[in-house]
Amino acid sequence: xxxxxxxxxxxxxxxxxxxxxxxxxxxxxxxxxxxxxxxxxxxxxxxxxxxxxxxxxxxxxxxxxxxxxxxxxxxxxxxxxxxxxxxxxxxxxxxxxxxxxxxxxxxxxxxxxxxxxxxxxxxxxxxxxxxxxxxxxxxxxxxxxxxxxxxxxxxxxxxxxxxxxxxxxxxxxxxxxxxxxxxxxxxxxxxxxxxxxxxxxxxxxxxxxxxxxxxxxxxxxxxxxxxxxxxxxxxxxxxxxxxxxxxxxxxxxxxxxxxxxxxxxxxxxxxxxxxxxxxxxxxxxxxxxxxxxxxxxxxxxxxxxxxxxxxxxxxxxxxxxxxxxxxxxxxxxxxxxxxxxxxxxxxxxxxxxxxxxxxxxxxxxxxxxxxxxxxxxxxxxxxxxxxxxxxxxxxxxxxxxxxxxxxxxxxxxxxxxxxxxxxxxxxxxxxxxxxxxxxxxxxxxxxxxxxxxxxxxxxxxxxxxxxxxxxxxxxxxxxxxxxxxxxxxxxxxxxxxxxxxxxxxxx
Amino acid sequence: xxxxxxxxxxxxxxxxxxxxxxxxxxxxxxxxxxxxxxxxxxxxxxxxxxxxxxxxxxxxxxxxxx
Amino acid sequence: xxxxxxxxxxxxxxxxxxxxxxxxxxxxxxxxxxxxxxxxxxxxxxxxxxxxxxxxxxxxxxxxxxxxxxxxxxxxxxxxxxxxxxxxxxxxxxxxxxxxxxxxxxxxxxxxxxxxxxxxxxxxxxxxxxxxxxxxxxxxxxxxxxxxxxxxxxxxxxxxxxxxxxxxxxxxxxxxxxxxxxxxxxxxxxxxxxxxxxxxxxxxxxxxxxxxxxxxxxxxxxxxxxxxxxxxxxxxxxxxxxxxxxxxxxxxxxxxxxxxxxxxxxxxxxxxxxxxxxxxxxxxxxxxxxxxxxxxxxxxxxxxxxxxxxxxxxxxxxxxxxxxxxxxxxxxxxxxxxxxxxxxxxxxxxxxxxxxxxxxxxxxxxxxxxxxxxxxxxxxxxxxxxxxxxxxxxxxxxxxxxxxxxxxxxxxx
Numbered sequence: 003x004x005x006x007x008x009x010x011x012x013x014x015x016x017x018x019x020x021x022x023x024x025x026x027x028x029x030x031x032x033x034x035x036x037x038x039x040x041x042x043x044x045x046x047x048x049x050x051x052x053x054x055x056x057x058x059x060x061x062x063x064x065x066x067x068x069x070x071x072x073x074x075x076x077x078x079x080x081x082x083x084x085x086x087x088x089x090x091x092x093x094x095x096x097x098x099x100x101x102x103x104x105x106x107x108x109x110x111x112x113x114x115x116x117x118x119x120x121x122x123x124x125x126x127x128x129x130x131x132x133x134x135x136x137x138x139x140x141x142x143x144x145x146x147x148x149x150x151x152x153x154x155x156x157x158x159x160x161x162x163x164x165x166x167x168x169x170x171x172x173x174x175x176x177x178x179x180x181x182x183x184x185x186x187x188x189x190x191x192x193x194x195x196x197x198x199x200x201x202x203x204x205x206x207x208x209x210x211x212x213x214x215x216x217x218x219x220x221x222x223x224x225x226x227x228x229x230x231x232x233x234x235x236x237x238x239x240x241x242x243x244x245x246x247x248x249x250x251x252x253x254x255x256x257x258x259x260x261x262x263x264x265x266x267x268x269x270x271x272x273x274x275x276x277x278x279x280x281x282x283x284x285x286x287x288x289x290x291x292x293x294x295x296x297x298x299x300x301x302x303x304x305x306x307x308x309x310x311x312x313x314x315x316x317x318x319x320x321x322x323x324x325x326x327x328x329x330x331x332x333x334x335x336x337x338x339x340x341x342x343x344x345x346x347x348x349x350x351x352x353x354x355x356x357x358x359x360x361x362x363x364x365x366x367x368x369x370x371x372x373x374x375x376x377x378x379x380x381x382x383x384x385x386x387x388x389x390x391x392x393x394x395x396x397x398x399x400x401x402x403x404x405x406x407x408x409x410x411x412x413x414x415x416x417x418x419x420x421x422x423x424x425x426x427x428x429x430x431x432x433x434x435x436x437x438x439x440x441x442x443x444x445x446x447x448x449x450x451x452x453x454x455x456x457x458x459x460x461x462x463x464x465x466x467x468x469x470x471x472x473x474x475x476x477x478x479x480x481x482x483x484x485x486x487x488x489x490x491x492x493x494x495x496x497x498x499x500x501x502x503x504x505x506x507x508x509x
Numbered sequence: 510x511x512x513x514x515x516x517x518x519x520x521x522x523x524x525x526x527x528x529x530x531x532x533x534x535x536x537x538x539x540x541x542x543x544x545x546x547x548x549x550x551x552x553x554x555x556x557x558x559x560x561x562x563x564x565x566x567x568x569x570x571x572x573x574x575x
Numbered sequence: 576x577x578x579x580x581x582x583x584x585x586x587x588x589x590x591x592x593x594x595x596x597x598x599x600x601x602x603x604x605x606x607x608x609x610x611x612x613x614x615x616x617x618x619x620x621x622x623x624x625x626x627x628x629x630x631x632x633x634x635x636x637x638x639x640x641x642x643x644x645x646x647x648x649x650x651x652x653x654x655x656x657x658x659x660x661x662x663x664x665x666x667x668x669x670x671x672x673x674x675x676x677x678x679x680x681x682x683x684x685x686x687x688x689x690x691x692x693x694x695x696x697x698x699x700x701x702x703x704x705x706x707x708x709x710x711x712x713x714x715x716x717x718x719x720x721x722x723x724x725x726x727x728x729x730x731x732x733x734x735x736x737x738x739x740x741x742x743x744x745x746x747x748x749x750x751x752x753x754x755x756x757x758x759x760x761x762x763x764x765x766x767x768x769x770x771x772x773x774x775x776x777x778x779x780x781x782x783x784x785x786x787x788x789x790x791x792x793x794x795x796x797x798x799x800x801x802x803x804x805x806x807x808x809x810x811x812x813x814x815x816x817x818x819x820x821x822x823x824x825x826x827x828x829x830x831x832x833x834x835x836x837x838x839x840x841x842x843x844x845x846x847x848x849x850x851x852x853x854x855x856x857x858x859x860x861x862x863x864x865x866x867x868x869x870x871x872x873x874x875x876x877x878x879x880x881x882x883x884x885x886x887x888x889x890x891x892x893x894x895x896x897x898x899x900x901x902x903x904x905x906x907x908x909x910x911x912x913x914x915x916x917x918x919x920x921x922x923x924x925x926x927x928x929x930x931x932x933x934x935x936x937x938x939x940x941x942x943x944x945x946x947x948x949x950x951x952x953x954x955x956x957x958x959x960x961x962x963x964x965x966x967x968x969x970x971x972x973x974x975x976x977x978x979x980x981x982x983x984x985x986x987x988x
Binding site for chain 2: 579823939942943944945973977980981983984987988
């Protein structure tokens, strides 16, 4: 049984494609067997006849008339179908305007925006080299976030960059601030006259945030990739960046942050940097300050101190420790449970914490142990004092980075809560662009839940890394954690001091 | 290695930062939030990840300029 | 050893400077190079009777009856299967044919000339929509129409052209592109502009007024009449860039309903084929996917020359066939710049700020990016004689380009 419903709109024009689409949509309505929505052309009249939709009232229609013909299983559905067609005809079509055009190649993008000057690359490592080469060949500076790029390739690419006088920041470079613009994982930092070069992402984030806190500012903050100061890469980018800052009239002080360079690289650095006619503060995590001083540079003992020294040189005024030893001692509480557990999203913060606490604790386990610390046999199970970098490859395979996604760290937090020997848990909250919008909130919810479930209350200590201009609202982040009893500090070293105060008294 | 010229970097330090992003889309989104000019590349592995094709292309490219 | 960069530059330069004009009308037998009485020209790369799809078989049978080589369709099919008939691709005779593209000696063909490079190209006249030979229809009605075209339409148009002189097709296409056509699936503006060119001269043709009126009504009633001119014009343009040692520019893309075939400038006369794909789009009422024939026709020559799907930004309505927005039409064209070498100096696209259309498909770029040329096209019913069942978007199979790349590396690397 089938029923026809025919509507004619005389002297109406719609283009055939729109009408076909309306026809398709009506065909999907329940009970509709066939539909023709079209102008009264010979072709459409044939279709109507072929589909048994023609009716006597259609005799005499012209190509200027619109026909809506619906064949359905009953009268009601035929009527509904025809009404749907009418509705679609009168409805305003809101076109889905897709986002700006994204070209499928770097070359295409370069052609479309000739004024571009920085290419930020985070494609899989084995494809990254080609893209970097294309960028450099077209005169663009490169920030290479990708890792899994071989040392050989890194050297090739940096040599190409040096030939062209371009920056090749990386591989594995997650933080750079150029002309006040935070790229990838970076903070909003005031402009000033301190130029920073770092072979360390969170190291760069902490020093620049603290420079801001101390009331000073930066010209540029250039990440060079974690391997730049290794023996083979021999500081190629560090030296180029430092020289560029040396030649930059806006930069008055240079700050260098890194893990200790290979000995040959350190020598090369010192000779190259000596020629720069500006004060240079150097923080090589765990290095010998005396040696640096003898080389003619200003050594720092920790990230906060590095920022402070740079600011002192910039402003000419003394910068005191953010949280005094006295204040820290006052906050010290008694620890139940023997061990310290550190859950870090920032590799450099994890490193610095290990080094600061090794003399005090004697034995520390980690997935990324510093010299003197021990490697965990199972990175997912803490032993004794354990301080881990959750941002390391071993933890992030197939998962999002802990600065973006708190899930992995919260899982580990729950394990530590369940472990009666864990007396204190440390963690970092890294703010800034690229990072989670409310890490403090996520961590505080997790802490409240863990306390409830395990009925335990280990000491909780957090370092909030960021500035008051970061998108996450620094003050709110502090509040969310402090109001549930977490000891909140503004720098990694103050956390280390707090741990010392709790365990053995602060010196 | 001869001394690298600092001209291009100095130029960068005095220009509007304009970014081309290849890879993680968040990076481009974050830049847009700051009103930084950024163009995203709809990146895909070259030659659809086909190694044979890549090798042929590399052979040809090596002979491109005689 | 050829300089590959230089070779491409030369191919592009020749393509850009090509000037296709409509210069006359004759029959295939009289004017198409290499044509024979027992030859049937067809669209796409070379193919045998056994492998031909439904619409093409229907068209071949109808053409053989029309040509007088067989008395009826059954006899025609037997003749075709027996090996008495030579099947040859239009492309190997400097011509093109839409859909099945079947042509025999008596059929009238447009004659075009590239006035800069001297090449002639050819195409039959468009029969109209629905039950027509190019969709495989071969009834008496179809053959009658073909005879009317041969005996009345063609002579009047031939005379008209003699009086008019030549018509600059490149200019018409350039204008049509700015009026909403992309001259593959949209030809309304082109057809209208053509009538403007022909009408005054046609009035002076010595023939019955009724006959001339019928000619104009025939053209007017078929929005795609101009397609059979835009295609050979595109053919002339790409032909100008053919057979240049070392060039990786793609000069032919075509389909016969079974295979898709390409040719590359630096690989003279070599075909690289793969399976013709299913077109994704909008179907006319009552038809479903299982009714659709795979991609067919030489009309992809328009895309090969930077028109058609490559100029989709000039005809945004096309993307409605695949549920897209006007922005998608712009994006399709913009993507094609990634695989081409140049921007047309003549064909400009208003919505892209009058940027020249993407010209000169580079085989190497297609392979490097894994980005296939974008074609928009009509869809034929897989049964012969039913006609068009819809329109939409399709790509060539990657195999054609991979095979061509291998041959190119073999020869030049």
